[in-house]
Amino acid sequence: MSAAYPELTYASRRERLVRESMFWGSLDRLLRNPQGFVGLLVLGLLIGSAIFAPLLTWHDPNVQDASGRFLSPRWEHPFGTDELRRDLYARTLYGLRVSLALSLTSVSVGATLGIMFGFFSGYVGGWIDAVMMRLIDALLAFPGLLSALAIVTILGPSIRNVAIAIAFFSVPSFARLSRAQMLGERNKDYVASAEALGAGALRIVFRHIAPNAIAPLLTQVALFMASAVIVSASLSFLGLGERAPDPSLGGLINTAKSNLQKAWWYPTFPGLALALLLLSLNLLADAINDAINPFARRRA
Amino acid sequence: MISYVAGRLLQSVPVLVLASMAVFSVLRLIPGDPADIIAGEDASPAEVEALREQLGLSDPIPVQYVKWIGDLARGDLGVSLRTGVPVTELLELSLPPTLELAAASYAIALLLGIPLGTIAGVKPRSIWDWALSLFTIATLGVPTFLLGVLLLWVFAVNLGWFPASGRVSFLHDPIDSMRYLALPAFALGTGLAAVLARYTRTTVQAAMGQDYIRTARAKGLKSHQVIIRHALRNSLIPIVTIVALQLGNIMAGAVVIERVFTRPGLGRLVVDAILNRDYIIVQSTLIILVFLFVTVNLAADVAYGLLDPRVRRS
Numbered sequence: 001m002s003a004a005y006p007e008l009t010y011a012s013r014r015e016r017l018v019r020e021s022m023f024w025g026s027l028d029r030l031l032r033n034p035q036g037f038v039g040l041l042v043l044g045l046l047i048g049s050a051i052f053a054p055l056l057t058w059h060d061p062n063v064q065d066a067s068g069r070f071l072s073p074r075w076e077h078p079f080g081t082d083e084l085r086r087d088l089y090a091r092t093l094y095g096l097r098v099s100l101a102l103s104l105t106s107v108s109v110g111a112t113l114g115i116m117f118g119f120f121s122g123y124v125g126g127w128i129d130a131v132m133m134r135l136i137d138a139l140l141a142f143p144g145l146l147s148a149l150a151i152v153t154i155l156g157p158s159i160r161n162v163a164i165a166i167a168f169f170s171v172p173s174f175a176r177l178s179r180a181q182m183l184g185e186r187n188k189d190y191v192a193s194a195e196a197l198g199a200g201a202l203r204i205v206f207r208h209i210a211p212n213a214i215a216p217l218l219t220q221v222a223l224f225m226a227s228a229v230i231v232s233a234s235l236s237f238l239g240l241g242e243r244a245p246d247p248s249l250g251g252l253i254n255t256a257k258s259n260l261q262k263a264w265w266y267p268t269f270p271g272l273a274l275a276l277l278l279l280s281l282n283l284l285a286d287a288i289n290d291a292i293n294p295f296a297r298r299r300a
Numbered sequence: 301m302i303s304y305v306a307g308r309l310l311q312s313v314p315v316l317v318l319a320s321m322a323v324f325s326v327l328r329l330i331p332g333d334p335a336d337i338i339a340g341e342d343a344s345p346a347e348v349e350a351l352r353e354q355l356g357l358s359d360p361i362p363v364q365y366v367k368w369i370g371d372l373a374r375g376d377l378g379v380s381l382r383t384g385v386p387v388t389e390l391l392e393l394s395l396p397p398t399l400e401l402a403a404a405s406y407a408i409a410l411l412l413g414i415p416l417g418t419i420a421g422v423k424p425r426s427i428w429d430w431a432l433s434l435f436t437i438a439t440l441g442v443p444t445f446l447l448g449v450l451l452l453w454v455f456a457v458n459l460g461w462f463p464a465s466g467r468v469s470f471l472h473d474p475i476d477s478m479r480y481l482a483l484p485a486f487a488l489g490t491g492l493a494a495v496l497a498r499y500t501r502t503t504v505q506a507a508m509g510q511d512y513i514r515t516a517r518a519k520g521l522k523s524h525q526v527i528i529r530h531a532l533r534n535s536l537i538p539i540v541t542i543v544a545l546q547l548g549n550i551m552a553g554a555v556v557i558e559r560v561f562t563r564p565g566l567g568r569l570v571v572d573a574i575l576n577r578d579y580i581i582v583q584s585t586l587i588i589l590v591f592l593f594v595t596v597n598l599a600a601d602v603a604y605g606l607l608d609p610r611v612r613r614s
Contacts, residue, residue: 134314134315134318135318137314137318138314138315138318139322145552146548146551146586146589149552149570149574149582150326152574153573153574154326154330157574226440230443233443233446234443234445237445237556238556238559238571239571239575240574240575256449260449260452260453260457267449274446275442276441278442279437279440279441282437282440282441
């Protein structure tokens with residue numbers, strides 16, 4: 001008797017991967033989505049120029065070596081110069097570097113802690129879960145920027161402390177979301193079968209549940225990176241971030257504010273860099289969401 | 301209805317207690333001895349000791365917390381460590397300009413967001429719907445302070461239509477006050493307008509397909525009556541939720557926007573206090589904001605009960 005089910009055949013190894021692997025399938029959908037493609041491309045370019053900033057610039061961002069103050073954009077200084085004869089192109093690129101490094105590290109730390117917290121709370125359940133979630137509720141009563149202000153008050157204004165503040169305020173949201181994911185997966189059959197086979201709690205959570213629960217958290221990571229960029233830029237704008245003379249996008253826009261009549265290029269280029277960074281992160285968040293849930297409708 | 305309100309009131313107690321503990325710990329979490337840090341490097345040991353007594357730092361932590369809550373309940377928010385001025389006096393000066401700004405921003409957000417969301421929801425895929433998408437994308441890319449700087453640049457510095465800095469009290473001269481408020485409130489309100497418009501669009505669009513809308517039309521009601529009385533009513537709950545939940549963001553945004561437009565208010569008070577390590581001001585302002593936040597969320601919960609009888613019964 002012949003097989004009841006025909007063997008699945010694929011045209012190429014690539015197609016097999018895209019059809020059968022959740023990761024490659026999602027990546028394929030992400031790149032086919034114009035939003036995802038543009039978001040990833042712009043973000044890639046920004047990350048590239050931040051990493052290779054020393055190779056892409058020919059002036060030191062902190063050295064006052066231009067031939068004049070407030071020079072308009074020209075070949076030697078593509079973004080013009082500032083009030084202290086410094087190259088704004090170099091300062092913008094190095095400022096971008098700070099924004100990216102800061103949001104990347106702080107959100108990864110905050111997300112990891114939050115996910116651990118949420119997974120633990122959701123897996124254990126009972127009164128421990130109840131107590132942990134009330135704690136999260138209380139933390140969520142503080143909006144991001146305000147808790148960042150409180151933490152900067154405790155630790156003193158500096159770039160490292162801004163990063164700690166952002167990591168801290170991303171914990172409760174990730175904890176909430178990952179706990180909800182954990183509750184959704186906790187009682188499924190594959191978890192019961194892993195338990196029956198004698199797998200330990202850590203193995204069940206990280207090898208079995210996590211791969212199924214992690215997808216929606218990725219969208220959250222992209223969204224929180226955007227809000228980390230906003231909060232860090234706002235704190236720098238208030239003068240609570242990096243110390244002079246180091247540049248940051250928020251700090252550059254703050255000084256530009258006092259020189260609006262003298263130099264149109266001063267707020268324009270750092271502002272554009274900030275807007276592009278935020279737009280690409282938001283486009284990417286939307287596209288990740290669509291790629292992971294191909295059947296779900298777009299965000300309202 | 302009374303038992304519903306009482307239940308909600310009871311639920312906000314643990315949140316308030318935990319949040320007040322978090323604010324309380326701000327001063328105690330400073331690395332090192334807070335009295336040492338506050339007194340400065342060249343203070344004598346006797347001065348540090350006096351300050352520790354004044355701040356009550358030598359008591360056990362639970363005693364300090366209870367004392368602090370007791371002071372708060374009596375309306376005593378402490379005194380500034382730098383100037384000795386009571387924090388209540390500082391807040392009396394700083395809170396009104398910020399509340400004024402927050403109210404104006406909410407007004408702009410509602411006046412801009414709800415009509416745009418309603419039109420886009422009634423006519424999906426129209427030019428209005430497209431305009432809403434563009435508006436949303438723009439607000440996601442431009443943070444509040446950047447929009448503030450842009451508005452300042454175009455409308456105050458270049459065109460000179462609005463003042464670039466300062467504030468006039470609304471109670472003193474409403475018309476002049478609005479000239480000073482226009483740009484900061486617009487900078488702060490547009491982001492919220494986009495959020496409100498998206499939710500309004502979704503709920504209105506969903507409502508337009510319902511049977512009761514067809515019934516209302518069949519009764520011969522005019523189109524605008526159907527939309528405003530029947531379709532838009534469904535959007536009220538998400539709108540109330542967002543208005544309440546966004547209060548924290550609006551207050552935090554106000555702190556930044558006040559800096560852009562050099563407006564007096566909570567922003568200047570808090571940022572100066574952080575830079576001067578005047579911890580008592582920060583602590584008291586935070587607890588006031590948390591209290592405001594919890595109260596507004598409670599009011600929103602009560603409003604659901606009034607707007608939708610189903611919420612009351614569940």
